[in-house]
Amino acid sequence: MKNYQMYINGTWKNASDNATRTLTDPANGEPLATVPEATPADVDEAVAAARNAFDTTAWGSSDNALNRASLMKALATRLRENAARFAELDTRNCGKPLAESEADVADAANCLDYFAGLATKVTGETVPVPMNMQSMVVREPIGVAAQIVPWNYPLLMATWKLAPALAAGCTVVLKPSELTPLSMLELCRLMDEVGIPAGVVNVVTGVGEVAGVALSNHPDIDKIAFTGGTDTGMKIMAAAAKGIKNVTLELGGKNPVVVFADADLDKSAEWIAFAAFANQGEVCSAGSRALVQRSIYDQVIERVAAIAQTIKLGHGLDEGVRMGPVVSQEHYAKVTGYIEKAKAEGCRLVCGGKHPAGEAFANGNFIEPTIFADVSPAHTLFREEVFGPVLSVTPFDTEEEAIQLANDTEYGLAAGVFTENLTRANRVVKCIRAGIVWVNNYHPTFNELPWGGYKKSGIGRELGTYGIEAYLETKQININLDEGQLGWY
Numbered sequence: 243m244k245n246y247q248m249y250i251n252g253t254w255k256n257a258s259d260n261a262t263r264t265l266t267d268p269a270n271g272e273p274l275a276t277v278p279e280a281t282p283a284d285v286d287e288a289v290a291a292a293r294n295a296f297d298t299t300a301w302g303s304s305d306n307a308l309n310r311a312s313l314m315k316a317l318a319t320r321l322r323e324n325a326a327r328f329a330e331l332d333t334r335n336c337g338k339p340l341a342e343s344e345a346d347v348a349d350a351a352n353c354l355d356y357f358a359g360l361a362t363k364v365t366g367e368t369v370p371v372p373m374n375m376q377s378m379v380v381r382e383p384i385g386v387a388a389q390i391v392p393w394n395y396p397l398l399m400a401t402w403k404l405a406p407a408l409a410a411g412c413t414v415v416l417k418p419s420e421l422t423p424l425s426m427l428e429l430c431r432l433m434d435e436v437g438i439p440a441g442v443v444n445v446v447t448g449v450g451e452v453a454g455v456a457l458s459n460h461p462d463i464d465k466i467a468f469t470g471g472t473d474t475g476m477k478i479m480a481a482a483a484k485g486i487k488n489v490t491l492e493l494g495g496k497n498p499v500v501v502f503a504d505a506d507l508d509k510s511a512e513w514i515a516f517a518a519f520a521n522q523g524e525v526c527s528a529g530s531r532a533l534v535q536r537s538i539y540d541q542v543i544e545r546v547a548a549i550a551q552t553i554k555l556g557h558g559l560d561e562g563v564r565m566g567p568v569v570s571q572e573h574y575a576k577v578t579g580y581i582e583k584a585k586a587e588g589c590r591l592v593c594g595g596k597h598p599a600g601e602a603f604a605n606g607n608f609i610e611p612t613i614f615a616d617v618s619p620a621h622t623l624f625r626e627e628v629f630g631p632v633l634s635v636t637p638f639d640t641e642e643e644a645i646q647l648a649n650d651t652e653y654g655l656a657a658g659v660f661t662e663n664l665t666r667a668n669r670v671v672k673c674i675r676a677g678i679v680w681v682n683n684y685h686p687t688f689n690e691l692p693w694g695g696y697k698k699s700g701i702g703r704e705l706g707t708y709g710i711e712a713y714l715e716t717k718q719i720n721i722n723l724d725e726g727q728l729g730w731y
């Protein structure tokens with residue numbers, strides 16, 4: 243078992259009180275590693291390092307952009323060279339199947355490359371004004387960014403925040419989830435190797451209620467970027483409000499997947515299963531709420547259930563596994579609690595709904611892919627984010643009803659629409675209040691496109707050119723070209 247330390251100001255540190263937490267493999271409960279539990283004093287030290295690197299070094303200056311880009315590209319290269327090791331680590335730490343961790347690592351490297359490309363393309367503008375002035379708008383890094391990330395995509399969610407911040411010229415204090423900090427700490431080793439200067443990126447490991455609270459309330463940060471649950475997002479926003487800090491929130495979703503009678507049923511069924519069950523359903527954008535036109539309702543349920551029952555569960559490192567355990571015992575209790583509630587409220591259990599039988603699953607947080615049919619807006623399952631492998635299915639009759647049901651949620655992150663009629667697809671897409679809509683597919687995510695939600699799914703966008711905006715300030719500069727006197731007095 244490896245004992246990790248935190249990365250603060252380019253050095254490896256224990257917590258100031260030497261407290262540690264032992265992480266376990268969610269597939270079998272075996273001890274995996276120990277990590278420090280950061281104290282508020284550790285957070286202070288990390289913020290001071292980031293502040294110092296931002297205020298007193300050339301890291302964030304515009305003439306350092308090419309250097310920042312080179313360092314980020316070097317980091318992407320080193321990450322690719324170590325891809326197998328990182329993928330294995332994320333699978334052991336959070337449970338996801340290896341193929342998914344491999345895709346995450348590849349995406350993380352591509353994200354670093356994408357934003358490295360943008361580092362040298364932060365430009366301003368010259369604007370004509372009604373005086374003899376040269377008036378310009380320039381963009382500058384926002385400063386010290388506090389970044390708080392969740393456990394479902396440990397490396398990738400961290401990279402989505404880190405890459406635009408570094409490209410913009412910010413310095414960073416990042417807090418991974420207490421459950422899944424390992425790949426981020428390993429990334430710090432690579433940052434050290436490629437020469438990212440001390441203090442530019444600092445990682446504090448620890449619990450949200452201590453390290454997260456200390457970080458988000460810290461007076462010396464300039465921005466908070468958060469991905470996680472909506473309730474925590476509200477606390478982050480309140481902390482940001484106290485200091486008038488810029489904030490970006492990527493929160494939950496109860497994402498509708500609308501299936502019209504004219505959809506290609508075989509293709510749609512596989513995408514619907516993928517929407518609901520990829521990454522154990524522990525995805526903010528999971529398509530967890532299928533809305534199916536009544537004439538094909540039974541057929542769709544039958545086909546998706548048939549696929550769900552073929553999904554191989556097991557340790558994420560085992561060959562052919564397509565679903566691992568959920569991340570923790572606490573989260574297992576939350577997800578199975580939702581399953582019991584759905585049963586008690588009268589939703590019809592189609593498949594799954596229990597811990598898989600067998601010795602191999604005995605000590606892991608496994609839950610079978612689960613489908614409930616006949617779920618109505620009155621049911622808890624229709625409204626609340628389960629964040630596990632649980633799909634609800636609801637019938638509808640008309641396009642208007644489908645749109646009304648799709649939007650009948652306080653969230654607005656993602657949605658899917660399945661139809662062979664592209665005129666209909668275009669019409670429905672425009673009526674759905676969500677930041678991401680997939681038509682005849684679900685989940686593909688691109689570094690080039692903005693990611694984020696409407697309504698309670700968040701504020702701001704990550705990725706794409708929108709992603710770097712979140713780390714830039716805007717300054718107007720007016721240079722007087724008039725040689726005369728002001729003449730006011």
Ligand code: NDP
Binds near residue numbers: 449469494526627
């Ligand atoms: P949280 O929102 O609690 O955790 C996300 C991050 O915030 C973690 O790093 C966490 O630290 C930190 N954090 C927790 N409390 C605070 C706080 N008061 N101030 C600052 N930071 C804090 O998610 P959970 O892991 O508890 O999961 C709860 C639910 O949130 C899930 O069941 C799911 O519904 C949703 N969720 C959504 C995600 C998404 O991608 N939108 C991702 C993860 C969860 P720590 O881990 O130490 O608690």
